[in-house]
Amino acid sequence: MIKLLEKLPPTECPKFLHRVVDGVCGRDPPRLGDYGNTWSLTEWMELLDGLSSFFRFTVGRKCSEEEVQVSLVDLSGGHLEAVLACLKARGEELRQALVERTNAVSSAQLQDFDWQIKLALSSDKISSLQMALLSLSLDVKQGGVLKPLSLELDRHELQTLITSLEAANKVVLQLK
Amino acid sequence: MEEVDRILIHSLRQTGTEIGEDVESVKQFSSELIVEAVVRCLRVIDPPLGNGLPPSLPPGMSARFRLGMSLAQACQDLGYKGEIGYQTFLYSSKSALLQQAIAAQIKAQLALPWVPPACRLPLLCQTQSAGVSDAFRSLALSLPPTQGLGKPPVKEVADYCRDFLPPVTAQPSQHASVPASLLERHALELSAAQEWENEWNSQGLLTRLSPEVPPDLTPLNKPIWTHGTPRSRKGWARLRKRIEEQLRSASQARPSAQHAPRTGPDPDLTQLLQAFGGATPGGDVLAKGTRFTHTEKFTFTQEPEPSGQQMAVASVMPSSRQSEEALLAQQQDELQALQQQLQQLALRTEGVCGDIKQLTVSITQVSDEVKRRELGNSEKEDSVRVKKQTIDLLPDAENNLAKLQTLVESSAKRVVSLASQWEKHRAPLIEEHRRLKELCSNRELQSSRKLSEIKDLHDKIRQSADEAKKKEGLHKQLVTEFENLPKDVSRSAYTQRILEIVGNIRKQKEEITKILSDTKELQKEINSLTGKLDRTFAVTDELVFKDAKRDESVRKSYKYLAALHENCTQLIQTIEDTGTIMREIRDLEEQIETENGKKTVSNLEKILEDYKAIRQENSALAAKIREA
Numbered sequence: 001m002i003k004l005l006e007k008l009p010p011t012e013c014p015k016f017l018h019r020v021v022d023g024v025c026g027r028d029p030p031r032l033g034d035y036g037n038t039w040s041l042t043e044w045m046e047l048l049d050g051l052s053s054f055f056r057f058t059v060g061r062k063c064s065e066e067e068v069q070v071s072l073v074d075l076s077g078g079h080l081e082a083v084l085a086c087l088k089a090r091g092e093e094l095r096q097a098l099v100e101r102t103n104a105v106s107s108a109q110l111q112d113f114d115w116q117i118k119l120a121l122s123s124d125k126i127s128s129l130q131m132a133l134l135s136l137s138l139d140v141k142q143g144g145v146l147k148p149l150s151l152e153l154d155r156h157e158l159q160t161l162i163t164s165l166e167a168a169n170k171v172v173l174q175l176k
Numbered sequence: 177m178e179e180v181d182r183i184l185i186h187s188l189r190q191t192g193t194e195i196g197e198d199v200e201s202v203k204q205f206s207s208e209l210i211v212e213a214v215v216r217c218l219r220v221i222d223p224p225l226g227n228g229l230p231p232s233l234p235p236g237m238s239a240r241f242r243l244g245m246s247l248a249q250a251c252q253d254l255g256y257k258g259e260i261g262y263q264t265f266l267y268s269s270k271s272a273l274l275q276q277a278i279a280a281q282i283k284a285q286l287a288l289p290w291v292p293p294a295c296r297l298p299l300l301c302q303t304q305s306a307g308v309s310d311a312f313r314s315l316a317l318s319l320p321p322t323q324g325l326g327k328p329p330v331k332e333v334a335d336y337c338r339d340f341l342p343p344v345t346a347q348p349s350q351h352a353s354v355p356a357s358l359l360e361r362h363a364l365e366l367s368a369a370q371e372w373e374n375e376w377n378s379q380g381l382l383t384r385l386s387p388e389v390p391p392d393l394t395p396l397n398k399p400i401w402t403h404g405t406p407r408s409r410k411g412w413a414r415l416r417k418r419i420e421e422q423l424r425s426a427s428q429a430r431p432s433a434q435h436a437p438r439t440g441p442d443p444d445l446t447q448l449l450q451a452f453g454g455a456t457p458g459g460d461v462l463a464k465g466t467r468f469t470h471t472e473k474f475t476f477t478q479e480p481e482p483s484g485q486q487m488a489v490a491s492v493m494p495s496s497r498q499s500e501e502a503l504l505a506q507q508q509d510e511l512q513a514l515q516q517q518l519q520q521l522a523l524r525t526e527g528v529c530g531d532i533k534q535l536t537v538s539i540t541q542v543s544d545e546v547k548r549r550e551l552g553n554s555e556k557e558d559s560v561r562v563k564k565q566t567i568d569l570l571p572d573a574e575n576n577l578a579k580l581q582t583l584v585e586s587s588a589k590r591v592v593s594l595a596s597q598w599e600k601h602r603a604p605l606i607e608e609h610r611r612l613k614e615l616c617s618n619r620e621l622q623s624s625r626k627l628s629e630i631k632d633l634h635d636k637i638r639q640s641a642d643e644a645k646k647k648e649g650l651h652k653q654l655v656t657e658f659e660n661l662p663k664d665v666s667r668s669a670y671t672q673r674i675l676e677i678v679g680n681i682r683k684q685k686e687e688i689t690k691i692l693s694d695t696k697e698l699q700k701e702i703n704s705l706t707g708k709l710d711r712t713f714a715v716t717d718e719l720v721f722k723d724a725k726r727d728e729s730v731r732k733s734y735k736y737l738a739a740l741h742e743n744c745t746q747l748i749q750t751i752e753d754t755g756t757i758m759r760e761i762r763d764l765e766e767q768i769e770t771e772n773g774k775k776t777v778s779n780l781e782k783i784l785e786d787y788k789a790i791r792q793e794n795s796a797l798a799a800k801i802r803e804a
Contacts, residue, residue, distance in 0.1 A: 026315060027316070027318075027349070086336075088333070089332040089333045096316070112313055113312070127668065128671075
């Protein structure tokens with residue numbers, strides 16, 4: 001599959017490879033539109049999958065340079081060099097991304113959160129309410145799908161949430 | 177009424193109408209202001225409708241009339257039930273305008289449904305809070321690693337940073353997540369540094385951290401994990417031990433609980449356990465483990481050595497004490513002899529060193545001489561060879577000359593062909609050279625352009641920083657102003673006032689019902705009295721009429737009775753008539769009052785003026801048409 005890489009001239013190889021690594025690390029992968037003249041769609045998918053899994057495998061297994069060379073023995077010199085250079089330059093970043101993936105094996109994971117504080121002046125029943133409300137939006141990743149959650153908490157609910165989170169943090173600290 | 181006016185003016189200002197500071201009640205509104213306020217309200221309620229109307233009065237009278245008509249139509253479309261027309265806007269009276277404006281405001285607030293913040297459109301954000309227009313989404317950014325002090329950068333990493341790494345602002349696909357990502361990254365580094373500092377301060381040397389530089393703070397992608405990363409070796413060991421304990425207890429608990437042959441996960445678990453167990457004593461699988469065990473070994477193996485030495489010293493001790501003096505003398509003799517020997521040897525070595533220097537100098541001289549001689553030799557050999565060849569060639573001179581000439585010619589040809597070949601090669605090379613030069617200059621141009629851009633950007637950054645400072649100052653000023661402003665416009669006061677008014681109204685209503693019941697009773701009484709009167713009159717009339725035929729005086733009295741009855745009915749009729757007339761008079765007075773309140777006279781004057789203006793316009797237009 002990685003043999004398909006030889007369709008690209010070796011000078012443009014590093015750029016493409018770095019974009020693929022970006023994709024593995026969670027940013028934008030390269031687009032077919034930019035390389036549409038070089039590969040067909042099926043080739044593109046195969047190549048992208050192959051390269052991604054190759055990077056993950058080599059970094060995950062901590063392969064030495066010789067092992068990588070052996071696994072890429074059918075690739076021509078310039079391309080092989082480009083792959084090796086890319087692997088050497090981005091190894092640490094890839095490792096971080098893999099650690100992050102491993103860390104996300106649990107069923108649901110908090111990805112991002114944002115909050116806003118609001119003051120409710122009155123309701124349909126009470127003319128003067130003056131109650132502070134916190135609207136908390138959580139982005140939870142569950143099975144690879146990002147799910148937005150929107151909560152509105154008053155003072156006591158927020159207090160219970162914070163105490164439970166603090167208890168969780170205490171457990172983590174004890175584990176260390 | 178004044179408070180209502182103030183609320184109204186405040187909300188009108190919020191919708192964007194420019195109302196002067198001196199205007200304090202709706203009475204003071206000019207026609208222009210009214211039209212502007214109504215158009216702004218309409219824009220809030222129904223943007224497509226409102227945007228079609230100009231917020232200011234046009235100069236022409238007919239255009240004004242048309243605007244007034246369209247405004248009235250728009251208000252009626254929106255559900256305003258009262259009477260409204262162009263005159264409402266152009267020749268205003270206070271109460272009508274007030275009703276109009278209040279209805280418009282309430283409609284504006286109620287027309288918009290409440291929606292969750294994620295679904296809010298920009299239209300809704302005008303009246304409801306803007307919510308989060310861009311969600312807080314962070315991505316992992318790729319940044320060049322910070323260099324340690326002594327470490328040279330890895331070549332590949334440096335290449336990547338120079339040639340392929342896009343600027344931070346271009347890394348996330350959505351522009352909105354740039355600040356989020358940067359914030360996230362910063363928080364991450366901060367928490368990592370804090371964690372490190374905590375550990376260093378609390379446990380110090382025990383953790384075996386390197387004290388001078390914080391461990392390369394390459395933070396992991398999420399703070400949760402960084403938080404849980406034990407930085408010290410000791411922390412690792414502790415963590416591993418804990419995990420091992422957990423796994424072991426889990427693997428023991430399972431078979432005892434099930435009493436069944438081992439199922440799926442158990443062999444894996446024991447394997448894992450074995451891997452852990454292998455790592456800790458052997459120290460081959462994990463790098464961290466080896467380091468740990470090395471230190472362990474080191475600390476344990478060092479101890480036996482000194483103890484062995486001590487033992488040896490202890491065994492020598494007793495025997496040396498017996499012949500101490502003799503041994504000392506012997507040792508001193510030996511020492512002297514050895515020192516003498518040392519001095520002699522030093523002298524000899526000095527001599528030998530001098531010899532060696534002389535010899536090396538002479539060797540270099542001789543080798544030079546040899547080289548020179550060899551060169552002369554080879555020159556002579558060459559000349560001898562040439563001479564010998566010429567001598568050999570002499571006997572057959574002509575033939576050899578011809579041969580030589582052909583040889584010379586062929587070599588000349590070869591030179592020419594080589595030159596042409598060289599030219600062939602040279603041309604593309606020169607082209608390439610030129611091309612590269614051009615490329616180089618292009619690059620230089622580009623780089624200079626980029627430099628200037630960067631300078632511009634710097635300038636801009638400085639400017640915007642200045643601006644930001646200025647704006648902050650302004651903000652502070654405004655905040656202080658805001659705090660100084662009186663805050664008497666409070667909602668509870670309004671509600672209280674409204675409640676009071678409602679109570680008053682209720683009291684008045686009760687009074688009205690009382691009066692009504694009184695009137696009803698009166699009516700009833702009147703009715704019964706009239707009935708009684710009628711009946712009595714009929715009876716008397718009959719009685720008197722019977723007697724009237726017989727007696728003259730009775731006939732007279734009958735006549736009187738009839739006259740009396742007639743007069744009384746007339747009297748009652750007159751009284752009723754006066755009552756109705758009085759009522760009518762009161763109604764008319766009220767009407768006059770209301771008409772007076774509507775500024776009728778001034779409005780009529782205005783209308784007259786406007787009518788004249790329209791006539792003038794019309795005549796002017798007619799004149800234009802005639803001219804055309």
